[in-house]
Amino acid sequence: MPVTQIEFPILQSFFCVVEGVTGMPPQPLDASPEQVERQQQRERQDEQSVGGSKPKMPKGVVLGPDGKPCRSCTSFASWAAMSKGETSNTTMSKPPATAIAAAEPPSDCPPDVDRLGNHTWTFLHTLTANYPTNPTPTQQSDTRSFISLFGKMYPCWSCADDFRSWKAENAPRVSSREEFGRWMCEAHNAVNVKLGKDEFDCGKWEERWRTGWKDGRCD
Incomplete structure (x- = not known):
């Protein structure tokens, strides 16, 4: 039985908010190609509606149910890229593979x-x-x-x-x-x-x- 069909109305409401904010249903970390394509289409439509001024999130940044980046759901490398503004209005930045592999949050920082x-x-x-x-x-x-x-x-x-x-x-x-x-x-x-x-x-x-x-x- 899908999670959203379990007899917990508050969970159903939670997942509806997530889907409304992100344009994608709740999913595991590895989204399917179809889900990625739908999200990219939504982002392109959003850009067109605001004249291309809406900034994109770096790859790997996961949004929380409030529509804001979820730190506990995102890798340190992706969070750092977002925090440092390594984004573009026309391209989605992606840290080098070596940087991602080596990137770890300092021990006294919130865990990624x-x-x-x-x-x-x-x-x-x-x-x-x-x-x-x-x-x-x-x-x-x-x-x-x-x-x-x-x-x-x-x-x-x-x-x-x-x-x-x-x-x-x-x-x-x-x-x-x-x-x-x-x-x-x-x-x-x-x-x-x-x-x-x-x-x-x-x-x-x-x-x-x-x-x-x-x-x-x-x-």
Whole structure:
């Protein structure tokens, strides 16, 4: 069932606002070619209506539901490009690939989408690593509730929407530590695939996040 059809009217209103502001329905970080084309057409129409004076956002800047750039949804490189005014009325600037790869926010700055994601996955995997081997019914229920609330409150709204969509087809498995750990690994791999990253061997999730590697380098 699509997220906007869940019996939460406030969520339906939220997504309607997002679509009205951006011209695009809520979507994961990797928009489809058709969605990108529709957005570009909308931007061209907006430029024509204001005589081409409307500035464009750098590639990668994600708008929040209020129509303003969402810092928690945007990479540091794209945010810096926008902040420094590296835009044009006729072209959309794109930082060099080497600059993007090296660009990281200073440690005392608000996290960008990448740092937020990395720290979040560290927390979630560590959570599964400390989950009971044989959880009680109450612990299982609490864990399902936590995962549900996490999907609604995650600061990057587009990431949260993507997570909820995946979770709708892959219900949390919380009957044991092993099941929960593998489920979280699969959720992480789903994101890795979208971002073009390698998948992690979920058979090794416990070594990575709980016991340490067998070669002893974590001891």
